[in-house]
Amino acid sequence: MKITVLTLFPDMITPVIGQSIIGRARYENKIQIDVIDYRAYSLNKHQKVDDAPYGGGAGMVLQVEPVVRALRAIEGHEKALKILMTPQGEPYSQPRAQALSKADHLIILCGHYEGFDERIRAYFDTEISIGDYVLTGGEVAALVLIDSTIRLIPGVLNKDASHEEDSFSDGLLEYPHYTRPPTFEGQSVPEVLLSGHHQAIASYRRAESIKRTRKRRPDLYESYVKRQKKP
């Protein structure tokens, strides 16, 4: 998979994508991530990419020309899935990450300022928000999207199946995990996990997953129960 990030703050992206699992996946050529500062595509001699809003009001608005010029300079942009990061977008979720992880090429635009010229929307396929709160710009949101997507690409995580038991992948939160020591300051590891009975361990974990989801995320639990009732 190739990901092209369009941003005015490449230094918010570059160090993060050089680390940990994303860094390793890039190093091993399992993914390619290009970060492009679209300020370079400004038509203005001062490299400005924003201007005051028509009709007045506070704040500045990201202009359409630098974005479209930057977009058209990306090789393969016609075929890529072009994503606009905005709090007005569709709420992001694990199923969306699953779908994006199958794409060949993602182009992600990080907005900034109070907003962007409405005409920018016409050049993008989809708009994504990472939650109901407002960030200073789309960069952190883009990183969330990149991280959650690339870890689902086969071969990126060590164990191929290790994300199949993730919270949300089956609509439930994950069961609790334990490692050595067996007892710490009066808290003991559940006996069943030490038993070596794989069947019993699997049922214990499933039950804990369901219990935890019901308690912490009644919304997810409702959907789970409804799915169970379907034939």
Ligand code: 6GU
């Ligand atoms: Cl994608 N951008 C910004 N600026 N704020 C957000 C967001 C995105 N998603 C949630 N809040």
